[in-house]
Amino acid sequence: MSDDDHVYLSLAEAEGHPGGEARWAFGTGFEDPLHGVDTAVPAGIDAAELAGCCLALGDDALVSAQRLAEWCTRAPELEEEMALANIGLDLLGQARLLYARAGQADGTGRDEDAYAYFRDADDFRSVRLAELPNGDFAFSTVRLLVLSCWRLAHFDRLAASADPVLAAIAAKGVKELTYHRQFAAEWAVRLGDGTEESHHRMRAALDRVAPYLDELFAARPGFGVDPAAIRDEVTAVLRQVLDAAGLPLPEAAALPGHGRAGDHTEYLAPLLAELQSVARAHPGATW
Amino acid sequence: MTARPATGPTGLAGLADLADLADLRDARRARQIAEQVPDPELPMLTLADLGVLRGVEIGPDGTVVASLTPTYSGCPAMAEMRADVAARLRGAGFARVEIRTVLDPPWTTDWITPAGRRTLAEHGIAPPHPAPRRATGPIPLELTATRRSVACPRCGSAETEETSRFASTSCKALWRCRGCLEPFEYVKEI
Numbered sequence: 001m002s003d004d005d006h007v008y009l010s011l012a013e014a015e016g017h018p019g020g021e022a023r024w025a026f027g028t029g030f031e032d033p034l035h036g037v038d039t040a041v042p043a044g045i046d047a048a049e050l051a052g053c054c055l056a057l058g059d060d061a062l063v064s065a066q067r068l069a070e071w072c073t074r075a076p077e078l079e080e081e082m083a084l085a086n087i088g089l090d091l092l093g094q095a096r097l098l099y100a101r102a103g104q105a106d107g108t109g110r111d112e113d114a115y116a117y118f119r120d121a122d123d124f125r126s127v128r129l130a131e132l133p134n135g136d137f138a139f140s141t142v143r144l145l146v147l148s149c150w151r152l153a154h155f156d157r158l159a160a161s162a163d164p165v166l167a168a169i170a171a172k173g174v175k176e177l178t179y180h181r182q183f184a185a186e187w188a189v190r191l192g193d194g195t196e197e198s199h200h201r202m203r204a205a206l207d208r209v210a211p212y213l214d215e216l217f218a219a220r221p222g223f224g225v226d227p228a229a230i231r232d233e234v235t236a237v238l239r240q241v242l243d244a245a246g247l248p249l250p251e252a253a254a255l256p257g258h259g260r261a262g263d264h265t266e267y268l269a270p271l272l273a274e275l276q277s278v279a280r281a282h283p284g285a286t287w
Numbered sequence: 288m289t290a291r292p293a294t295g296p297t298g299l300a301g302l303a304d305l306a307d308l309a310d311l312r313d314a315r316r317a318r319q320i321a322e323q324v325p326d327p328e329l330p331m332l333t334l335a336d337l338g339v340l341r342g343v344e345i346g347p348d349g350t351v352v353a354s355l356t357p358t359y360s361g362c363p364a365m366a367e368m369r370a371d372v373a374a375r376l377r378g379a380g381f382a383r384v385e386i387r388t389v390l391d392p393p394w395t396t397d398w399i400t401p402a403g404r405r406t407l408a409e410h411g412i413a414p415p416h417p418a419p420r421r422a423t424g425p426i427p428l429e430l431t432a433t434r435r436s437v438a439c440p441r442c443g444s445a446e447t448e449e450t451s452r453f454a455s456t457s458c459k460a461l462w463r464c465r466g467c468l469e470p471f472e473y474v475k476e477i
C-alpha cells in the first residue's frame with residue numbers, strides 16, 4: 001500500500017505538519033473546524049454580542065457532551081450507550097464550530113482549545129441544567145428531552161441569523177437536534193408509560209429539572225434568539241411528550257442567578273476539572 | 288503542474304486560448320482526482336459518491352481549491368478527508384492546494400449519488416431513504432411515526448427491524464433482518 005492510499009499517513013503528511021509529525025491532541029492547532037470558511041463578520045452586527053451568543057451555545061454543547069460521555073460503560077444497554085455517545089459527539093462538533101466562530105468574532109482569535117480547556121467555571125456561560133450530574137437514566141432522559149427541545153427551537157430560528165456562519169452552523173445542528181429530541185422523547189414515553197418504578201423515577205427527574213426551566217427562557221439581550229420567544233413552542237412539545245408519557249409538567253420556583261451570567265452550581269467545576277486536567281497538566285502536548 | 292503559462296503579447300492570442308485549454312484540462316484532472324478520494328469511514332464510497340465534495344476549481348493563480356462539506360457537525364473524519372484530498376492533489380503534481388469547508392447548505396443524505404447507493408447496498412449497508420422534507424413552522428415531533436421499512440441489503444427481505452438508531456458512526460443506524468437473521472447497517476436519512 002502506498003502512503004497515499006492510507007488516509008492516516010496522508011494526514012500525517014498534511015500541510016503544516018511535514019515529516020509525519022501527526023498531531024492528534026488538544027492544543028495543537030491541528031484543525032480549525034471552520035477552516036476555509038469566509039470568516040468576516042457582516043456589517044451591522046455587534047461582533048462582541050455575536051461572540052457571546054456563540055460562546056453560550058458552545059458552552060451548553062460542551063458541558064452536555066461531557067455529561068453524555070460519562071454514560072459510556074454505564075448505560076443500561078449497549079445500544080443506548082452508543083446513542084448517548086453519538087448525541088454527545090454531535091454536540092461536541094457543534095461546540096467546536098461555535099467556539100471557532102466565537103474566536104473570530106470576539107477578535108481574540110482564540111481557538112476551540114482555549115475556550116474548552118483554559119477557562120474556569122466562572123467564565124462558562126452554559127445553562128445550569130446542562131451541568132447537573134447525570135443521576136439515573138430517567139434524569140438524563142428528561143434533561144436531554146428538555147435541552148434538545150430547547151436547543152432545537154433555538155437553532156431553528158438561528159438558521160435565519162444575520163451572521164451567515166452562525167446560520168450555517170445552526171442549520172446543520174437542526175438536523176442533528178431533531179433526532180436527539182426524537183430519541184429522548186421516545187424514551188420519555190417508554191419510561192413514563194412503563195412500570196411503576198420507571199414512572200416514579202421520571203416524576204422524580206421532572207421535579208429535579210423543574211427549578212432550572214425558567215433559566216432556559218429568561219429574556220436576555222444580545223445577539224441571536226430571545227429565549228423568551230421560544231418558550232411557548234418548547235413548552236408545547238414538552239407537553240406533547242409528557243401527555244403521551246402520562247407525566248405532569250411540574251412547576252417550581254426558579255433558582256436565582258443565571259448560568260449565562262457565570263452563576264453555576266457546585267457541579268460545573270469538578271466536571272471541568274476532569275475535562276481540562278490533561279490539557280492543563282501538559283500544555284501543548286501532542287501524541 | 289499548476290502555474291499558468293505566460294501568454295505573451297496580445298498578438299499571440301492563440302497561445303492564450305491554448306493556455307485556457309490547459310487550465311480547463313487541469314481543472315478536470317484535479318476534479319477527477321478529488322472525486323476519487325475514498326471516504327475514511329465508508330471506504331467503498333468516494334467523497335463524490337457521498338456528496339461531501341462540493342466543488343473543485345482552479346484559481347487564477349493556479350491554486351486548486353477543493354470544497355468539502357461535513358456530514359455531521361461532530362464528524363471526526365473531516366480532518367482526514369481534507370488531508371487526503373490535499374495529499375492526493377499534491378501527489379498528482381498540483382503544487383498549490385487549498386481545501387475549503389462549506390457549511391451551507393448543510394449536507395443531506397439526498398446527495399449520496401445513485402452509484403454511491405448501489406455501492407453501499409453491495410457492501411451490505413442499506414442506503415438512506417429520501418430525507419424528510421419540512422414545512423414551515425416548528426419542526427413537528429411524531430411520537431407514533433410509522434417507521435419506514437428498510438430492505439435487507441443481503442437477502443432483500445422487507446422483514447427487518449431497527450436495533451439502534453445509533454451505530455458505529457454518526458451516519459448509520461443498526462438494523463436486523465428477520466428473514467436471514469443477519470444484522471446490517473443503514474445510512475439514516477438526514
